[in-house]
Amino acid sequence: MSTAGLRFTESHEWLKVDGEEALMGLSDYAQHELGDIVFVELPEEGTAVSAGDVLATVESVKSVSEVYSPVAGEVVEINGDLEDSPDLINTDAYGDGWLIKLKLTDVAEIDRLMSDDEYEAHTKG
Template structure:
């Protein structure tokens, strides 16, 4: 399953026309201990770059932007009770939401894993 990254440190795994979105391990490390995650509701229409979620840590609150356009089909309900899943496994069990992609050509503007690693290395 291909994974793409944004310069704002969101990632999206693509499986057919479904994307699973979260924040990168780098981003959770910068935020520190995650204490709350506000996720989009099922059925919400998102355009690439829209504010999709909010993640709050002991350091700050930060917006999470949708890396692609689509309709939210599921939010990770586990984050309500255990937001620290984002710290423990940001690029796995700590995913934020899933959406049906409305324009797969938007993926062309995102970085693959090696490009993202090179991007983060320069920060």
């Protein structure tokens, strides 16, 4: 899937903005590094977060990674399919493997994040 238009963080989260809301997930690079993902712990809907807060944890067999909120906002939806099929993150990181839908406090905050080209350069560096 194309990553055009997505925004990325140094800690490998992606964000797809649609008006005042944004879907977020883990990058394909990150899922590949983690290997088979076996469990995802997601926040409750309605949780308010600041940029840099731990939003979720993603577990492979032998590692645990924390997922940080790239921006401030409120959790409006979580991907319930991940409870039974955490491997969606492995198979479709930018699609069905999304984690959380956020309502953004300040849409302008996304300007701090990397573009897909910048992110690609970041992971190769």
